[in-house]
Amino acid sequence: DKMNFKHYMLKEIYDQPQTAKNWLENYLIKNLDNGQYQIKYPFDTEFFESIERIEIIACGTSKHAAMVGSFLLEQFSGIPTNVFYASEFRYSPPPLLPNTLTIGVTQSGETADTIAAIDMEIKRRSSIEDKKFKPNLIAITNRKESSIGRQVSNIIDICAGIEVGVAATKTFFAQLLSFYGLAIKFAQIKGNQSPDEIGKLINELIKLPPLLEDLLHKHNKSSEKLAHDFFNIKDVIFLGRGINYPIALEGALKLKEISYIHAAGYPAGEMKHGPIALLDKKVPVISIASPGEVFDKVISNAQEAKARDSYLIGIAPECNGTEIFDYLMKVPSSNELISPLLNILPLQLLSYHIAAHRGLDVDQPRNLAKSVTVE
Numbered sequence: 001d002k003m004n005f006k007h008y009m010l011k012e013i014y015d016q017p018q019t020a021k022n023w024l025e026n027y028l029i030k031n032l033d034n035g036q037y038q039i040k041y042p043f044d045t046e047f048f049e050s051i052e053r054i055e056i057i058a059c060g061t062s063k064h065a066a067m068v069g070s071f072l073l074e075q076f077s078g079i080p081t082n083v084f085y086a087s088e089f090r091y092s093p094p095p096l097l098p099n100t101l102t103i104g105v106t107q108s109g110e111t112a113d114t115i116a117a118i119d120m121e122i123k124r125r126s127s128i129e130d131k132k133f134k135p136n137l138i139a140i141t142n143r144k145e146s147s148i149g150r151q152v153s154n155i156i157d158i159c160a161g162i163e164v165g166v167a168a169t170k171t172f173f174a175q176l177l178s179f180y181g182l183a184i185k186f187a188q189i190k191g192n193q194s195p196d197e198i199g200k201l202i203n204e205l206i207k208l209p210p211l212l213e214d215l216l217h218k219h220n221k222s223s224e225k226l227a228h229d230f231f232n233i234k235d236v237i238f239l240g241r242g243i244n245y246p247i248a249l250e251g252a253l254k255l256k257e258i259s260y261i262h263a264a265g266y267p268a269g270e271m272k273h274g275p276i277a278l279l280d281k282k283v284p285v286i287s288i289a290s291p292g293e294v295f296d297k298v299i300s301n302a303q304e305a306k307a308r309d310s311y312l313i314g315i316a317p318e319c320n321g322t323e324i325f326d327y328l329m330k331v332p333s334s335n336e337l338i339s340p341l342l343n344i345l346p347l348q349l350l351s352y353h354i355a356a357h358r359g360l361d362v363d364q365p366r367n368l369a370k371s372v373t374v375e
């Protein structure tokens, strides 16, 4: 039920602090002997030891979660990882490589392309005798009793509860958390990070729920106000880099699917290779600028947009550099690796309020279905 919310989507955005709590309760276990936390996934992780590379298959929002996952698995855990659109993978899979883990990500567990791509991968790997090529599979899903649940035995149940709105919000968030868990597991198994570094990341995850509550509290009204000024725009550009590039893609997907406003996400450094030609005062730019490795670069990309008269909205903490934004959607400053989990909330709220302000059927956008069970 929607409780007091006007739409399921808004309720589901507000569910996210609880989604984080559930995930932490289900999957973060304190080892009583040494006081350290472990990620507890419901399958044997021995087979992780032989894994040398990872391929991830998904569609839509799940693909964006997979891209954040890939960043973590490569940069934090040190495992070469590729992400594929399921619809592409199934007809042009990469050449087979040994000791590969295949991860399917699908909230519904029923997306036809994802199921078919995983099926194809299982078949082509099983047809080879050499054990190094055998299928090693994990599925990340919100519905373990689903097609993917029958296909794959190693399931990470994202435990997000039913999501009614067609636009994925809390399931995206829970998929992200599942990847943080996997990245931590792999970093432990491969010895790629010190226990200290791993402990720091886990502590940031533990601190999330109140930060998320606070973000919702701060941004619901302000994004409603912003939506009031922007509900009539025609195009919006989303920029992000590094681990926040997929968040720019997800911000753009959320906006276009429920508001029917054209939106595109780019890695900020690619702007000057084409998209900058679109910019003028009618095209606002939403820039995700989290302090860390690429912060200065993102700010200088934002400056380039400003020079073309674009209205600049920043998703960033208040700090040196962020005064460049015409409007700052403030997020708490955090470890850069954690920032996607914070940055996505104001973007979801902004999309929601723009669509709601336009009087659209937010939960059931035109031409879309909650799960795409046909090719």
Ligand code: M6R
Residues within 6 Å of the ligand: 059, 060, 061, 062, 105, 106, 107, 108, 109, 110, 111, 114, 166, 167, 168, 169, 257, 368, 370, 371, 372
């Ligand atoms: O159920 P799935 O996660 O496999 O769905 C994949 C996409 O169809 C889905 O994420 C779609 O992009 C959503 N409407 C996004 O909000």
